[in-house]
Amino acid sequence: MRAVNEADPAIETIVRSTDPSFLNIAVSSGRVELGGGVTMAAILAERELAFLHPVARAVGSPALREAATVGGNLFAIRGDFATALLALDATVMFAGGFGQRELSLDEFMSRRERGAALVSAVAFKRPPDAALRFAKVTRIHPEGMSVLSIAVQLPLTSGRVTGARIAYAGMAPMPLRAKAAERALEGRTLDAAGIAPALAVAADGTSPADDAIASAWWRREILPIHLRRLLLGANQA
Amino acid sequence: MKTPIQFRLNGEDVATFADGGANLLDVLRESVGDLSVKGGCWQGTCGSCTVLIDGAPRLSCLTLAESCAGRSIETVAGLRRGPDLHPLQSAFMERFAAQCGYCTPGMLMAAKALLDRNPNPTRQDVVEALAGNICRCTGYEPIIAAVLDAAGGDSRRRA
Numbered sequence: 001m002r003a004v005n006e007a008d009p010a011i012e013t014i015v016r017s018t019d020p021s022f023l024n025i026a027v028s029s030g031r032v033e034l035g036g037g038v039t040m041a042a043i044l045a046e047r048e049l050a051f052l053h054p055v056a057r058a059v060g061s062p063a064l065r066e067a068a069t070v071g072g073n074l075f076a077i078r079g080d081f082a083t084a085l086l087a088l089d090a091t092v093m094f095a096g097g098f099g100q101r102e103l104s105l106d107e108f109m110s111r112r113e114r115g116a117a118l119v120s121a122v123a124f125k126r127p128p129d130a131a132l133r134f135a136k137v138t139r140i141h142p143e144g145m146s147v148l149s150i151a152v153q154l155p156l157t158s159g160r161v162t163g164a165r166i167a168y169a170g171m172a173p174m175p176l177r178a179k180a181a182e183r184a185l186e187g188r189t190l191d192a193a194g195i196a197p198a199l200a201v202a203a204d205g206t207s208p209a210d211d212a213i214a215s216a217w218w219r220r221e222i223l224p225i226h227l228r229r230l231l232l233g234a235n236q237a
Numbered sequence: 238m239k240t241p242i243q244f245r246l247n248g249e250d251v252a253t254f255a256d257g258g259a260n261l262l263d264v265l266r267e268s269v270g271d272l273s274v275k276g277g278c279w280q281g282t283c284g285s286c287t288v289l290i291d292g293a294p295r296l297s298c299l300t301l302a303e304s305c306a307g308r309s310i311e312t313v314a315g316l317r318r319g320p321d322l323h324p325l326q327s328a329f330m331e332r333f334a335a336q337c338g339y340c341t342p343g344m345l346m347a348a349k350a351l352l353d354r355n356p357n358p359t360r361q362d363v364v365e366a367l368a369g370n371i372c373r374c375t376g377y378e379p380i381i382a383a384v385l386d387a388a389g390g391d392s393r394r395r396a
Contacts, residue, residue, distance in 0.1 A: 001260060001281075001298070001300070001301065002279075002281060005260060005279040014257070014258050018304075041293065061284065062350065062351075062365070062366055062368070063287050063294035063369050064281055066293045066295050067281075142365050
């Protein structure tokens with residue numbers, strides 16, 4: 001709508017997605033599926049999705065959350081919700097000029113600039129209680145654009161991390177996974193010594209920008225600090 | 238191409254024509270003639286165009302007008318009942334919560350959305366409800382105080 005209001009000549013078609021399937025929320029014990037048109041407000045109204053409420057609440061203002069959708073967030077510069085979906089290892093179902101397709105969100109993100117796609121739904125395995133942790137660093141409270149956001153999912157087996165997922169917003173032109181930090185965390189315990197190797201490579205693969213919110217230098221400096229808090233906080237839960 | 242749309246505006250049926258891609262803000266102001274809705278940024282940043290759609294706060298500048306067919310829309314023009322101001326309007330007046338007044342329609346509608354759902358908000362609830370509404374001259378303190386006054390019906394300040 002913003003681009004339409006600004007009369008962006010590149011906009012030739014507006015797709016008004018009114019199919020009820022776009023608004024579908026399906027939560028079972030093992031799996032969650034969210035239609036591409038599900039709003040942040042709808043997620044906040046769904047008790048079964050309490051683990052996503054801190055993330056949905058981080059998006060915009062109350063009025064914006066009534067309009068901001070799951071599908072739309074996958075195309076946002078600082079997609080806070082998309083960052084959590086990356087940490088949840090979500091799959092994206094979308095329709096393009098080539099029919100219905102499915103891709104991991106990770107792969108979808110790396111291709112998102114390459115063509116138009118209508119996101120019909122995202123799906124992911126429901127995380128164990130308290131396994132998903134999210135932090136948004138912002139200069140203005142309660143609503144401000146993120147300096148950066150971090151989402152982590154930390155499945156533990158006998159106190160050791162197996163299959164960690166770490167994702168950032170604000171550290172690259174689009175949300176991305178911190179694969180070096182994920183690997184460094186594999187098999188480690190969530191204490192200061194266990195997480196040190198992951199913190200050392202926290203910024204690997206990132207390319208933060210200098211912008212009006214913060215400098216790239218500042219983002220690199222504060223990233224390990226907030227990641228450390230998030231990882232150690234998960235241990236206390 | 239123009240598309241016919243019908244919706245309820247402040248309790249009355251309205252029928253109008255909207256250009257393809259027109260936003261609700263422009264349709265309300267230019268086609269329907271409700272000038273109580275103010276456009277600030279046209280990009281969902283300032284909150285001055287906030288209206289209620291089926292009771293929920295929405296940014297009318299980011300809302301496709303066609304998507305409002307059959308919905309119930311409330312703007313600040315529908316707040317007063319005859320000569321009586323809405324309690325929020327009275328509280329804004331008493332607390333000097335409007336200086337230039339440009340953000341006030343959006344502030345009032347965001348506050349109404351809060352009080353309709355939560356008649357007894359805390360100060361933090363009010364701050365969060367108004368987080369998307371930017372004021373550049375009155376200052377937020379009188380506005381927060383006014384909303385708390387309207388909720389309480391007196392001048393008690395809640396923590």
